[in-house]
Amino acid sequence: MDTKISEYILAIVTNDMTKVQGGGCPVFYAENAEEKEKISLLLARALGGVVHDLENGVYFICKH
Amino acid sequence: MDNYAVVILAGVVAGFLSRLLTLRSDYRHYPAFPHGYFTHLSLGFIAACLGAVAIPAIAKPDYVAVTFLVLAAQQFREIRNMERETMTKLEETKLVKRGADYIEGIARVFEARNYLAIFTALITSGVAHLFGWQYSLAAGIICIYLSMRLMRGAYIGDIAEVVDATVHFEGSLLMVDDVVIMNVGLPETREKILKEGIGVLIKPKNDDARLTLHNPGQRMAIIHDVVSILGTKVDINETELVPLARKHIDKGYLAFFILPNEPDREILKQVIKNVPLIETAQGTALKSFYGRKAAD
Known part of the structure; x- marks a missing residue:
C-alpha cells in the first residue's frame, strides 16, 4: 500500500495578492476571475485535488 | 453400512443446498462469478460433509474421528480472514470504497454461512439416523428455510x-x-x-x-x-x-x-x-x- 498525503493544500490561486501570504505551498497570481478559474481547473486536474473557494477572491486546491 | 451412506448423503445434500441458496453473486460484485463462486461452493461442500459425518461417527462409535472433525471445523475460521484480505486488497484500487466495516460484515457472513451449512448437515443427518431418511427431507427443508430467514439481517x-x-x-x-x-x-x-x-x-x-x-x-x-x-x-x-x-x-x-x-x-x-x-x-x-x- 502506498503512502499518500491528504487533507493538504497543494496550491493557492488568487487575483488579490494582499489576501495571501507566503506559506508552505505555491501561490499563483491570476489577472482576473476568468483566469483564476482556468488556472484552478488545470491545477486541480493535474494534481488530483479539489478546488475550494474562500469567497474572498482566493481559491485553493486541496487533496482529500 | 448402507444405512450410514443414506444418513451421510442426506446431510451432505442438505448442507450443500443450504450453502448454494445462501450464496448470491449480485450487484455487490462479490463473490465474483464463476471462480469466486466455485471456491465458496467447494468450501460449502466440505462443510456439509463435515456436518454430515459427525452423527454416524458418534454412532459407530468412533470418537477419534469426532475429534478430527472438530479440528477440521476450525479451518472455517480462516474463511473470514481470506475474505477480509481479498476485499481489503481490492479496496486499494477502488474509487468508491466499501469501507472496513462493510468488509468485516461481508467476511463474517461468509464464515457464518459455512457454519450454517455444517449445522444443517448435522441436523439433517441426525434426523435421518434417528427416524429414517423420509423425515430428514422435512428437517433439511426446515433448516434451510430457517438459515435463510433468520440470517437475513436488517436493512x-x-x-x-x-x-x-x-x-x-x-x-x-x-x-x-x-x-x-x-x-x-x-x-x-x-x-x-x-x-x-x-x-x-x-x-x-x-x-x-x-x-x-x-x-x-x-x-x-x-x-x-x-x-x-x-x-x-x-x-x-x-x-x-x-x-x-x-x-x-x-x-x-x-x-x-x-x-x-x-x-x-x-x-x-x-x-x-x-x-x-x-x-x-x-x-x-x-x-x-x-x-x-x-x-x-
Missing part, C-alpha cells in the same frame, strides 16, 4: 425513512436541504452539480437508528451500494463529484448527495432502503437502561 429501510431533498448552494457551500455537504470552488462544477446532482435525506426512526447512521462505516456502505447500481461521475483525477453522506449534527439525519449516471430519484431511494445494516455499526442504545432514560 436501512427498516430503521429509516428516505425522503426527497433539494441540492442548492449557499455561496460556495453545497447543501442538501439544510445540511452542508462540501465547499465547491469552480462555478462550472457548481452548475453541473445543480443540473445533475440528486440529494435525499435519510431520516432515522429512533435513537438506535440515529446511532447506526452516525457510523461512517455504515455511510460508506450506503454510498458503495448506490454507486454500484446507479453509477457515479467521479473519476481518478476528478474527485469533485464524489458522492457524500453528511449528518445534520443537531437533528441526526443524513443528507446524501450523488451525481449518478442513471439519474432516477425513485430508484435511488429504493436502493438506499435496501442497503444492509452492518452488524458492527448497529446502534443499541435503546436496549440499555440509560439509553432509554436519555431518549425521553
Whole structure:
C-alpha cells in the first residue's frame, strides 16, 4: 500500500495578492476571475485535488 | 453400512443446498462469478460433509474421528480472514470504497454461512439416523428455510425513512436541504452539480437508528451500494463529484448527495432502503437502561 498525503493544500490561486501570504505551498497570481478559474481547473486536474473557494477572491486546491 | 451412506448423503445434500441458496453473486460484485463462486461452493461442500459425518461417527462409535472433525471445523475460521484480505486488497484500487466495516460484515457472513451449512448437515443427518431418511427431507427443508430467514439481517429501510431533498448552494457551500455537504470552488462544477446532482435525506426512526447512521462505516456502505447500481461521475483525477453522506449534527439525519449516471430519484431511494445494516455499526442504545432514560 502506498503512502499518500491528504487533507493538504497543494496550491493557492488568487487575483488579490494582499489576501495571501507566503506559506508552505505555491501561490499563483491570476489577472482576473476568468483566469483564476482556468488556472484552478488545470491545477486541480493535474494534481488530483479539489478546488475550494474562500469567497474572498482566493481559491485553493486541496487533496482529500 | 448402507444405512450410514443414506444418513451421510442426506446431510451432505442438505448442507450443500443450504450453502448454494445462501450464496448470491449480485450487484455487490462479490463473490465474483464463476471462480469466486466455485471456491465458496467447494468450501460449502466440505462443510456439509463435515456436518454430515459427525452423527454416524458418534454412532459407530468412533470418537477419534469426532475429534478430527472438530479440528477440521476450525479451518472455517480462516474463511473470514481470506475474505477480509481479498476485499481489503481490492479496496486499494477502488474509487468508491466499501469501507472496513462493510468488509468485516461481508467476511463474517461468509464464515457464518459455512457454519450454517455444517449445522444443517448435522441436523439433517441426525434426523435421518434417528427416524429414517423420509423425515430428514422435512428437517433439511426446515433448516434451510430457517438459515435463510433468520440470517437475513436488517436493512436501512427498516430503521429509516428516505425522503426527497433539494441540492442548492449557499455561496460556495453545497447543501442538501439544510445540511452542508462540501465547499465547491469552480462555478462550472457548481452548475453541473445543480443540473445533475440528486440529494435525499435519510431520516432515522429512533435513537438506535440515529446511532447506526452516525457510523461512517455504515455511510460508506450506503454510498458503495448506490454507486454500484446507479453509477457515479467521479473519476481518478476528478474527485469533485464524489458522492457524500453528511449528518445534520443537531437533528441526526443524513443528507446524501450523488451525481449518478442513471439519474432516477425513485430508484435511488429504493436502493438506499435496501442497503444492509452492518452488524458492527448497529446502534443499541435503546436496549440499555440509560439509553432509554436519555431518549425521553
